[in-house]
Every structure is written in structure tokens, then in C-alpha cells.
Amino acid sequence: MRALVVAHGTLPTVKIQTIPRILIMSALWAGCADLVPESKPSGCLQWDTAQMLNDELTVDGERCIVFSTERIGEVAISINGSTSPGKASLVYDKNGNGAFDDTVGVHTEYFGGGVAIFTSPIPASTFFLALELQGKLSLTAAFTPHPEPEQMPEPGSTGREAAPLDAPATIRVSGYIGRLDERDVYRLRVADASTLALEMQDDSPGSSPITMAIHHDRNNNQLPEDDELVANWYNTSQPLSRCVEPGEYFLSVVNGEGLYTLTGGVSPLQGPGVCSDGF
Numbered sequence: 001m002r003a004l005v006v007a008h009g010t011l012p013t014v015k016i017q018t019i020p021r022i023l024i025m026s027a028l029w030a031g032c033a034d035l036v037p038e039s040k041p042s043g044c045l046q047w048d049t050a051q052m053l054n055d056e057l058t059v060d061g062e063r064c065i066v067f068s069t070e071r072i073g074e075v076a077i078s079i080n081g082s083t084s085p086g087k088a089s090l091v092y093d094k095n096g097n098g099a100f101d102d103t104v105g106v107h108t109e110y111f112g113g114g115v116a117i118f119t120s121p122i123p124a125s126t127f128f129l130a131l132e133l134q135g136k137l138s139l140t141a142a143f144t145p146h147p148e149p150e151q152m153p154e155p156g157s158t159g160r161e162a163a164p165l166d167a168p169a170t171i172r173v174s175g176y177i178g179r180l181d182e183r184d185v186y187r188l189r190v191a192d193a194s195t196l197a198l199e200m201q202d203d204s205p206g207s208s209p210i211t212m213a214i215h216h217d218r219n220n221n222q223l224p225e226d227d228e229l230v231a232n233w234y235n236t237s238q239p240l241s242r243c244v245e246p247g248e249y250f251l252s253v254v255n256g257e258g259l260y261t262l263t264g265g266v267s268p269l270q271g272p273g274v275c276s277d278g279f
Contacts, residue, residue, distance in 0.1 A: 059131055059133055059134060059135065059137055060134055061132070061134070062130065062131065062132050063130075063131045064100075064128050064129060064130040064131065065128065065129040065131075065141075066093070066098050066126065066127070066128050066129075067126070067127055067129070067141075068096075068125070068126045068127070069122065069124050069125065069127075069143055069145075070124055071124050071145040071146065072121075072122070072123050072124055072145070072146045072174065072175065072176040072259060073121070073122065073143055073144050073145040073146050073259070074119055074120065074121050074122070074143070074144045074146075074204075074259070075090070075119065075120055075122055075127075075141065075142070075143050075144075076117070076118075076119045076141065076142050076143075076144070077090070077116075077117070077118055077119075077129065077139075077140070077141045078115070078116070078117045078138075078139070078140045078141070079111075079115070079116045079117075079131075079133075079137055079138075079139055080114075080115045080137065080138040080139075081135050081136055081137045081138050082111065082113050082114065082116070082133040082134065082135045082137060083113060083134055083135035083136075084113055084133060084134045084135065085110075085111065085112045085113060085133075086110075086111065086113075086131070086132050086133025086134065087108055087109060087110045087111070087132050087133070088108070088109045088111075088116060088118075088129060088130070088131050088132075088133070089105060089106075089107070089108040089109075089128075089129070089130040089132075090105075090106040090107045090108075090118075090120055090122075090127060090128070090129055091103045091104070091105055091106060091127060091128040091129075091130055092104040092105075092106050092122075092125060092126075092127055092180050093125065093126040093127060093128060096125060096126045098126060100128070103128070104179070104180060106120055106122065106127070106179070106180065107120050113135075121176060121178065121204045121257070121258045121259045122176065122180070123176040123180055123181055124154075125180075129141070146174050146203065146259050146261075148172065148173070148174035148261045154175075155175065155184040155185055155186055155253075156185060157181075157182065157183040157184070157185060158185060158223075159185060159187070159217065159221075159222040159223045159224050159250055160222045160223075161185065162185040162186055162187035162222075162250055163184075163185070163186050163187065164186075164187050164188070165186050165187065165188040165251075168188040168189065168190065168265060168266040169265045169266055169267065170265045171188075171198070171262060171263060171264045171265050172261070172262070172263045173186070173261070173262050174203070174259065174260065174261045174262070175253065175259070175260055175262075176258070176259055176260075177210055177253050177254070177255070177256050177257070177258065177260060178208075178256065178257035178258060179257065182254070183252060183253070183254050184252070184253040184254075185224070185250055185251070185252050185253075186250070186251040186252075186253075186262075187248060187249070187250055187251075188248070188249050188251070188266070189247075189248050189249075190244050190245070190246050190247060190248075190249060190266055191246060191268075192246055192268045192269070193243065193244070193245055193246065193268070193269045193274055193275055194243070194244055194266045194267055194268045194269060195241060195242070195243055195244075195266070195267050195269065196214070196240075196241070196242050196243075196244045196249070196264070196265075196266050197239060197240070197241045197264045197265065197267070198212070198214075198233070198239065198240045198241075198251070198262065198263070198264035199239040199240070199262075199263050199264055200212055200233060200240075200253070200260060200261075200262055201260060201261040201262075201263070202256070202258060202260055203258065203259040203260055203261055204257070204258025204259050204260075208255065208256045208257040208258070209234070209255070209256050210253060210254075210255060210256030210258065210260050211232065211233065211234050211253075211254055211255045211256065212232070212233040212240075212251060212252065212253050212254070212262075213229060213231070213232050213233075213251075213252045213254065214229070214230040214231045214232075214233075214240075214242070214249060214250070214251055214252075215228045215229055215230060215249065215250045215252070216228050216230050216244065216245070216247055216248075216249055217247065217248045217249065217250060218247065220248070224250040224252055230242055230244065230249070239264070240264075243269070243275035244266070244275065245274075245275055
């Protein structure tokens with residue numbers, strides 16, 4: 001999570017340029033003065049793309065915006081012109097119903113007037129931008145989708161919810177890991193003794209480092225267990241390579257905060273089809 005706050009002096013002009021792979025979010029403007037849980041959102045007006053890119057509005061107290069993304073990526077938000085100290089909070093809508101009844105805080109930006117700019121990696125979901133400040137504001141927000149393909153269906157957090165990697169010879173998937181999704185588990189089947197080579201790219205440098213664990217499900221109970229651990233990978237520039245026997249394997253992406261890209265694949269051994277290291 002990166003943030004910049006300018007509290008005093010000349011206010012800079014904030015512009016978000018449109019470049020390839022950047023989508024400007026459409027949003028809903030809602031009055032959320034008391035943030036009382038509701039079964040449905042109320043008092044909402046839809047903003048079109050041009051309004052979201054550069055809109056001026058007057059806020060007196062508390063207001064919120066709700067928006068949705070269909071892909072993982074990074075959201076960048078700029079608020080210019082607050083006349084008093086306040087805060088802007090990015091909030092995750094867990095059940096996706098557009099109401100403040102089941103939420104998780106992602107980031108809160110405090111500032112003493114002036115300009116507030118912050119960015120955050122987010123999964124594909126629904127979010128609120130809750131404002132508690134005063135003044136006539138210039139508000140901009142842009143969402144940059146991750147350039148790599150995402151695994152569908154989305155990986156779960158257990159072996160039984162693991163997303164299948166149906167083409168183990170060529171693995172290339174991306175995802176989000178963090179407080180909103182603490183574990184991504186993938187499943188792949190190895191037909192013959194092979195070399196498994198994997199490389200993890202942390203696409204949100206500066207955030208908490210991401211780690212990965214590989215388990216061989218020898219007892220076929222669909223649970224990554226401690227005695228089935230094949231290897232751990234920590235956030236380094238070195239790829240991971242292991243000889244693996246036939247069977248089903250789990251790749252668990254854990255810890256950290258941000259976006260990642262997982263690449264690699266399985267290639268059959270040349271010669272005797274037995275792993276010498278016992279894996």
C-alpha cells in the first residue's frame with residue numbers, strides 16, 4: 001500500500017492519463033451518513049466514466065461511493081480540495097450486495113486538508129470509498145487491471161477448493177493475496193516422474209513478501225499436510241525446481257499482500273523415470 005499526502009502549500013494538479021490496460025471505474029454515489037446496515041443500497045446515483053475521472057462535488061459530513069471490478073488489479077484514488085481534516089476509507093464489501101452490512105477495511109487515509117492520493121492492490125469484487133470530510137472536492141479514481149490472465153474458477157483456500165491447473169506443462173496464472181484473500185490453492189496432476197519448475201513474481205513490490213508451498217497429496221485426502229511438504233518458496237529471484245513422482249500436488253500461495261504471477265510447468269524426466277531425491 002502506498003500513500004502520499006500534501007497538507008499545506010500549493011495544491012498540485014492531479015491528472016490520471018488513459019493508457020492501455022487502464023479502465024476508469026464507473027461508480028455509484030450514495031448517501032451513507034450513518035452507515036446503518038441495509039438489505040439494499042439506497043439513494044444511489046450512477047456515475048458515468050467521465051464523471052468518475054474528474055468530478056467535483058460538495059461533501060458535508062459522510063458520503064460514500066460503491067464500485068465493482070471484474071478483475072484483480074490496482075485502484076488509484078485522488079482527493080483534492082478538502083477544507084478540513086478528514087479521512088477516506090477503502091472498504092471491501094464481502095457479500096457484494098452494495099450495503100454496509102458485511103465489510104472489511106482495506107485502507108484508511110487521514111489528511112489535514114489539501115490533497116490525498118493513495119493506491120491499493122484489490123481482488124475482483126465490490127468496494128466502498130467512504131468519505132468523512134468537508135469541502136468542494138475534485139475526486140478521481142482509476143483501476144488498472146492486472147495484465148496476466150487470472151485462474152478461473154478462482155482458487156479457494158483449501159485443498160478441496162483448489163483451482164485445477166489443467167495444462168501442467170505450461171503454467172501461467174495471476175492472483176491477489178492479502179487480508180481479503182489469505183490463501184490461494186492450486187491443484188495439478190503429474191502423470192509421470194517429472195521436473196516441476198516454478199517461478200513466482202511479486203507484482204506489488206514494497207508490500208509484504210509472498211510465499212508458496214508445494215505438497216504431494218500421497219494419501220489422496222485432498223488436504224495439504226505437513227508430512228506431504230515437498231518444498232517452500234520464499235520471495236526470491238530464484239525459480240524453484242524439484243523432481244516429482246506421479247500423483248496430485250497442491251501449490252499454496254500464502255502470506256504477503258499484493259498481486260502475483262505464477263509461471264512454470266511440468267516436464268517428464270529423460271531416462272529412468274524415478275526421482276533420485278525421493279520426492
